[in-house]
Amino acid sequence: MSKTQGAVKGKIGEMLLNAGLITQQQLDEALAQQSSQGGRLGDIILSKGWMKTTEFYSVLSDHFRRGRIGDLLLSQDLITEEQMAEVLDLQHMWGDRIGDIILSKGWLSSFQMAEALAEHFDKPIVNLLKDKPNSKILNRDDLSTYSENLFVPWKRENGLLKVALVDVNPELLELVDSVVKEPFDFVLTAKFDVIWYLQEVGNMFYSEKAVHELANVQPEYSASEVVTPKQLRFLFVVMTIGMVFFGFWPVTTFIVIILAISAFLMVNFVLRMVLTWVGGDPQFDNTVTDEEVAALDDKDLPVYTIMLPMYHEASTLPAIAQALRQIDYPLSKLDIKLILEQDDDETIDCAKELGLEAIFEILRVPDCLPKTKPKACNYAMHFSRGEFATIYDGEDAPEVDQLKKAFVAFTKGGRKIAVIQARLNYFNGKENWLTRMFTMEYSLWFDFYLPALDALNIPIPLGGTSNHFRMDVLREMDGWDPYNVTEDCDLGVRLVQSGYRVGVLNSTTYEEANNSIPNWIRQRSRWLKGYMQSYLVHMRTPIVFYHKLGAVGFWGFQFFIGGTIFSALSMPIMAAFYIVWLLTQTALFDPFFPSVVLYVTLFNLSIANGFLIYLFMLSGFKRKYFDLIPWAITVPFYWILQSWACYKGLWQLVNNPFYWEKTHHGLTTFEVDHETGEVSDTGGAH
Amino acid sequence: MSEVNLATRLHKEDWDFSHHQGTWLLVILTMLMIGLAIWVLSNGFFLESALQSWAIVISALGSDEVLLENLTMLTPHFPLYLLIPFYYIPGLDTGAAPYLVSILATTTLLWLWARNLRDVDITQMRLAIVALLIVLHPAFLWAATSGGHISLTMITFYLLYRAAQHIISDHDIHSYISMAVVFVVFFFIDGTAIYIFVALIPLIVLIAPIRAIMVSPLSLYLIVGTPFAFAIGTWGYMNWIFEGSFLFFITDSESTFLGGMLAIDQYPWLQNNGGQFFKPFLIATGYLLIAYPVSIYLLLDTVDDNHRFRATFVLMLHPLIAIALATSQNYLTHPFEILALVSAGLMAELTYVKMQTQREFVLLAVFLLVSIVGGWWLFIETASPPMLRWVNAIQGVDTTTPVAKDGDYQLGRWLNANRLPTIIHERSAYRVIAARGDSEGLLLSYSHGFKSAMRRRIPTTEQIAVSKPDTLMGRRDLMNIRHPHLYSHGLEGYKRVYDKLGWRVYRRKDA
Incomplete structure (x- = not known):
């Protein structure tokens, strides 16, 4: 052993000398130190700081490397010949590294792979959970960099900093060098050791960032303050003026209010008609073509992070894991985060039992308030390594080419495209009346409205899942607002204000439609409460907001986001007037409905509502959900539910603004086969 | 190319x-x-x-x-x-x-x-x-x-x-x-x-x-x-x-x-x-x-x-x-x-x-x-x-009905010249209204004045125009329906001021 080492030592010195990285004098000094104090020549040279670690290994990496990693794994019987052949084929297609491909296949654990790498690079392997790093050498401000790039300063040995790496490549060494800012050498460790260790020591840091980063850095966009003092003063003034007017001119004031509501609803209807027409353009069904996807070279695809925030959803975990395995994207370039709450033992245990491949990483989000999905995603953002990222829910079934389509869309859209929203739809649309309504509503929303908003440069309220982000922009925006219960809607508006574009994608993720009215009310009340939060946040400084968005964007926001809230709130009032009048034929209301008001309300009641029903039909027609079309006639009952949920959301906005009404998933009897894409009813449809 | x-x-x-x-x-x-x-x-x-x-x-x-x-x-x-x-x-x-x-x-x-x-x-x-x-x-x-x-x-x-x-x-x-x-x-x-x-x-x-x-x-x-x-x-x-x-x-x-x-x-x-x-x-x-x-x-x-x-x-x-x-x-x-x-x-x-x-x-x-x-x-x-x-x-053939024979036109022009508030049923008198050029001062069937007049035994409006009841239009004229003898006998307190080509106009005596 010592003989071999002696031979190596001599060669290292010569090689560095030949590369011009050290002088003869420095080599002599290092050799002298080695002979007097012992230790490895490389460590001594690195500790002197004569060169960067990257430079050192750029010359010596072949020197340390023992053969090829594949041969090493074969020789140790860690993989079979067949597996190796498959790996080589995949490497040829994906352009990724053998180790990553093997891990993505689940043939080796991350620790086994780390052991193999350590042997390959002739470096020690450390188990960070047993042989913990010296926490004093960690820089708190760099925790995110550690977790995003999977390294952690481990210990100082003989004055040289040892950094535990999961992988070895020049870019990473360069990054480590720039972060630690001192001479270092590396040891190898397993990916999960780094993640678990950093979660253990950095929980407070990550949680603090996840909860307060936006409020600290951009407080004007944080919903942590529901209504600002300015807004309260404005509300007070408006209400006071209103009361004065009511006192002096009650009938006229009432007429003006009714007329204002009716006119708003009319414009809201016109906007929805325009959006349906614009969004119905066939070009939006081909924003990314199959040919463009086919022309992609897998080698060019970047690492893609998939965030899966889940809470008490153990039952859906196997299905979504299977769905993600089916995705048409190099598995080794997927960085899948199972974001689980610390107290959710059931889902954590399930994830462990499944023995998922190393591309699935379990992140346990510490138990702190607000307990919301955006907070969990913010937390996960610190561990994400993808150039792009997307979010899926536990019950989602994305179309297999979605990630590739998103990548093409990002490439075509240029740097200004910060996020791309894929279409959402439901696989259990035919389950019962509620799922039918929900499915048509979603089809209308994602297949018509959102593409039109994109085309008209109106801020797009992102959907809860299947939104694909540029990770650097997401970080620049400080992630999601954890206090906003429709953080996605808010983020879309913020992005547009920052000069980015929000695009849409012609790829669908199928979800589970809520099939129970109480559950639906919970979900919808949260959404509408979140819309109210978003509206209040962005209308804190309406003039600034107007200047950032322009007239179309500003008014589009008023009528699309504001209109959704307002129409849901006003519908019961107008309907109550109408029903009372219809049943009693009373002349009591006559003074409040002069001819102009009567005509506008008549228009809204008949033409506008008729066409809004028709829009539901169109959504079913476009999706070829022909069975749903006749059901569209019952949509007014769905609007009643919507209003109910809206009032509940308003109540919560006042009393419990940050409470996240959890939607229960897994209630459907329908199932999607992720391999064939077929939907089956396992419990008998209603 | x-x-x-x-x-x-x-x-x-x-x-x-x-x-x-x-x-x-x-x-x-x-x-x-x-x-x-x-x-x-x-x-x-x-x-x-x-x-x-x-x-x-x-x-x-x-x-x-x-x-x-x-x-x-x-x-x-x-x-x-x-x-x-x-x-x-x-x-x-x-x-x-x-x-x-x-x-x-x-x-x-x-x-x-x-x-x-x-x-x-x-x-x-x-x-x-x-x-x-x-x-x-x-x-x-x-x-x-x-x-x-x-x-x-x-x-x-x-x-x-x-x-x-x-x-x-x-x-x-x-x-x-x-x-x-x-x-x-x-x-x-x-x-x-x-x-x-x-x-x-x-x-x-x-x-x-x-x-x-x-x-x-x-x-x-x-x-x-x-x-x-x-x-x-x-x-x-x-x-x-x-x-x-x-x-x-x-x-x-x-x-x-x-x-x-x-x-x-x-x-x-x-x-x-x-x-x-x-x-x-x-x-x-x-x-x-x-x-x-x-x-x-x-x-x-x-x-x-x-x-x-x-x-x-x-x-x-x-x-x-x-x-x-x-x-x-x-x-x-x-x-x-x-x-x-x-x-x-x-x-x-x-x-x-x-x-x-x-x-x-x-x-x-x-x-x-x-x-x-x-x-x-x-x-x-x-x-x-x-x-x-x-x-x-x-083809250049003049199809004009002679003005002198057009009762609706004649009444329209007369009403234009005598612009007193006048009850007239517009469905039988649309040509009259068109000939008059506007309907200002006319009490048409949907006006409060017309409805009020129809409720009274004797209307109080200054003028009443009524068409001959034995024509198709006359039969549909609401004034003829309400006051069947209006055309031929007039109304109490009213005098006839116009009578031409199937139209009569009665004016209140004190108007």
């Missing part, structure tokens, strides 16, 4: 109406139609329905409270809305507005057509020839200059047919929405919309893709028909709100939605064919072949092109079925009310015809020319009284 592109681009720019030469062509055609309208009007032609529409508008706008319901629920509202702006233009109180609207509508149709012609690469000269051949067809000229709302109907039919073409060729959602929305608008323009709609129902199988029909025919009908059903429902609802009955617009004897149903004896077409389906269908087919032989040419020309053949076939069949249906219900007073729409359909069809080849263009021009000849012959041979007066007016 770039030269070819440039040449194509220049060539394309050459034909467009938006191009300055094209604009001139549109202006010339519009001037031609305006000239013709002035000519026929100066020769005494007027259309009763145009006069009635104008009277409704000036009655409603001249009342103390301008209300939608005063436009009555008995006639589609959209053409009336278009007349409203003209009420406020000085100099148009003579009733020329309906004719102006007709011309503007046909100009709009030509402009739309030219826009859609972009896909057909033809020269300016050829465009001018084809446009002229379209315009010179009697159906087109009648629509443009007669002051009725056929010109508006033609626009909707053009858009309807374009939508059908798009469904056939593209099957995109826009075309379905277009078709549905066009039907809604159609209903508020013309009562024939219901027949046009029903006639299209069996033809949907030719328009929509076969796979969609096989999977869910119901959904196709719902997508095309639901807005139309809502439009009818809305109209019924408005009738209930304002008139107390959902079916008022099809139960009131004066409703235009009934067409010729209650006056069959006035219309030879209904006398001969009313209540039947196949006979009018066959006759209409003959009319089509005479007035539009060009449609046969297009049918033969497209026989190798499945999409276009289906569209042309629908264009031929659809109006015929609609004519037969409307006749079977005793609605249609003359086949040209629907047959004229073929001109619009033809224009839509031409946006798909490749007219750049010499042979194709010449053949088309010849067939269009033959269509003009056949059309004029048929138009004259089968003309209804107003059509005949229009033809005579074109």
Whole structure:
């Protein structure tokens, strides 16, 4: 052993000398130190700081490397010949590294792979959970960099900093060098050791960032303050003026209010008609073509992070894991985060039992308030390594080419495209009346409205899942607002204000439609409460907001986001007037409905509502959900539910603004086969 | 390659109406139609329905409270809305507005057509020839200059047919929405919309893709028909709100939605064919072949092109079925009310015809020319009284009723000179109101003054105008119904101040 080492030592010195990285004098000094104090020549040279670690290994990496990693794994019987052949084929297609491909296949654990790498690079392997790093050498401000790039300063040995790496490549060494800012050498460790260790020591840091980063850095966009003092003063003034007017001119004031509501609803209807027409353009069904996807070279695809925030959803975990395995994207370039709450033992245990491949990483989000999905995603953002990222829910079934389509869309859209929203739809649309309504509503929303908003440069309220982000922009925006219960809607508006574009994608993720009215009310009340939060946040400084968005964007926001809230709130009032009048034929209301008001309300009641029903039909027609079309006639009952949920959301906005009404998933009897894409009813449809 | 592109681009720019030469062509055609309208009007032609529409508008706008319901629920509202702006233009109180609207509508149709012609690469000269051949067809000229709302109907039919073409060729959602929305608008323009709609129902199988029909025919009908059903429902609802009955617009004897149903004896077409389906269908087919032989040419020309053949076939069949249906219900007073729409359909069809080849263009021009000849012959041979007066007016024959013999006109002018508050029932006096030029000071049936007067035994209004009760109009006059002896004996406290050609006016003695 010592003989071999002696031979190596001599060669290292010569090689560095030949590369011009050290002088003869420095080599002599290092050799002298080695002979007097012992230790490895490389460590001594690195500790002197004569060169960067990257430079050192750029010359010596072949020197340390023992053969090829594949041969090493074969020789140790860690993989079979067949597996190796498959790996080589995949490497040829994906352009990724053998180790990553093997891990993505689940043939080796991350620790086994780390052991193999350590042997390959002739470096020690450390188990960070047993042989913990010296926490004093960690820089708190760099925790995110550690977790995003999977390294952690481990210990100082003989004055040289040892950094535990999961992988070895020049870019990473360069990054480590720039972060630690001192001479270092590396040891190898397993990916999960780094993640678990950093979660253990950095929980407070990550949680603090996840909860307060936006409020600290951009407080004007944080919903942590529901209504600002300015807004309260404005509300007070408006209400006071209103009361004065009511006192002096009650009938006229009432007429003006009714007329204002009716006119708003009319414009809201016109906007929805325009959006349906614009969004119905066939070009939006081909924003990314199959040919463009086919022309992609897998080698060019970047690492893609998939965030899966889940809470008490153990039952859906196997299905979504299977769905993600089916995705048409190099598995080794997927960085899948199972974001689980610390107290959710059931889902954590399930994830462990499944023995998922190393591309699935379990992140346990510490138990702190607000307990919301955006907070969990913010937390996960610190561990994400993808150039792009997307979010899926536990019950989602994305179309297999979605990630590739998103990548093409990002490439075509240029740097200004910060996020791309894929279409959402439901696989259990035919389950019962509620799922039918929900499915048509979603089809209308994602297949018509959102593409039109994109085309008209109106801020797009992102959907809860299947939104694909540029990770650097997401970080620049400080992630999601954890206090906003429709953080996605808010983020879309913020992005547009920052000069980015929000695009849409012609790829669908199928979800589970809520099939129970109480559950639906919970979900919808949260959404509408979140819309109210978003509206209040962005209308804190309406003039600034107007200047950032322009007239179309500003008014589009008023009528699309504001209109959704307002129409849901006003519908019961107008309907109550109408029903009372219809049943009693009373002349009591006559003074409040002069001819102009009567005509506008008549228009809204008949033409506008008729066409809004028709829009539901169109959504079913476009999706070829022909069975749903006749059901569209019952949509007014769905609007009643919507209003109910809206009032509940308003109540919560006042009393419990940050409470996240959890939607229960897994209630459907329908199932999607992720391999064939077929939907089956396992419990008998209603 | 770039030269070819440039040449194509220049060539394309050459034909467009938006191009300055094209604009001139549109202006010339519009001037031609305006000239013709002035000519026929100066020769005494007027259309009763145009006069009635104008009277409704000036009655409603001249009342103390301008209300939608005063436009009555008995006639589609959209053409009336278009007349409203003209009420406020000085100099148009003579009733020329309906004719102006007709011309503007046909100009709009030509402009739309030219826009859609972009896909057909033809020269300016050829465009001018084809446009002229379209315009010179009697159906087109009648629509443009007669002051009725056929010109508006033609626009909707053009858009309807374009939508059908798009469904056939593209099957995109826009075309379905277009078709549905066009039907809604159609209903508020013309009562024939219901027949046009029903006639299209069996033809949907030719328009929509076969796979969609096989999977869910119901959904196709719902997508095309639901807005139309809502439009009818809305109209019924408005009738209930304002008139107390959902079916008022099809139960009131004066409703235009009934067409010729209650006056069959006035219309030879209904006398001969009313209540039947196949006979009018066959006759209409003959009319089509005479007035539009060009449609046969297009049918033969497209026989190798499945999409276009289906569209042309629908264009031929659809109006015929609609004519037969409307006749079977005793609605249609003359086949040209629907047959004229073929001109619009033809224009839509031409946006798909490749007219750049010499042979194709010449053949088309010849067939269009033959269509003009056949059309004029048929138009004259089968003309209804107003059509005949229009033809005579074109020929320079003065069709003016002598002013001295026109009782409505005389009363209108008298009321204009004696502008006291006057009770008059506008449904029997629309021509009087049109002749007066406005309705200021008139107490019409929907005014509080009129209703109050009807409740009293003796009205207190300064003047009462009443028509002779033994005429058709007189029988419907509400004043005659309320005071059966008013015309002959007057009322207590009133003196007769006017008595001429079937009208009498009584004035309060102390007024």
